[in-house]
Amino acid sequence: MAIRAHGADVGMSQVAAQARTSKTVVYRHFADKNDLYLAVCDWVAAVLVGQLQGAMRDAAENPRRTLVAGIDAYLGLIEADPEVYRYVMRPPKLDRPENEDPVSDLCTVIGDHIAEIISTELRRQNRDAAPAQTWGHALVGMVRAAGDQWLANRPELDREGLAEQLADLAWSGLSRTVTPAAASSAS
DSSP: OHHHHHOTTOOHHHHHHHTTSOHHHHHHHOSSHHHHHHHHHHHHHHHHHHHHHHHHHHTTTSHHHHHHHHHHHHHHHHHHOHHHHHHHHSOOSOOOOTTOOHHHHHHHHHHHHHHHHHHHHHHHTTOOOTTHHHHHHHHHHHHHHHHHHHHHHOOSOOHHHHHHHHHHHHHHHHTTTSSHHHHHHHO
16 A cells, blocks of 8 residues: 555555556546545544454453453554554645544544443443443543554553553543442442
């Protein structure tokens, strides 16, 4: 993929060269750079949501492990494909309608997915699920911000360690609200 080879500032000429074709052929598939950007965003969203769902499903028996698995899946994607992540999260200057923001859309999809998991657990415990939407989106924002900082600075902390640190912080609040022990002690 040209983005991996040339970085987040890739041009259509570089895309064509990487694909071993002409810009004319590229423009048959993508109307412009905006169209290419939106296609890459859709692809990243599908990959990320699939990885999140799989990781969290595999750890579903243990709520904290589910949290760690979800965080690690996100961090794993940015670690494995940093230039594609940068391309999606820091879009090039494009002519887009004001209401079209693929990054916000991706964060919303993930936040809604996490919120539904939290809401399901709260309802299972006959508890108020109203905070689930806020909590789901707060978790996404926290992980995204920490992941961006980690990717930019590459501290000695490995991905698994960062996932555990973020899960520790989030679990401090979630464990008081989404675990059966919390429900019985809150009564």
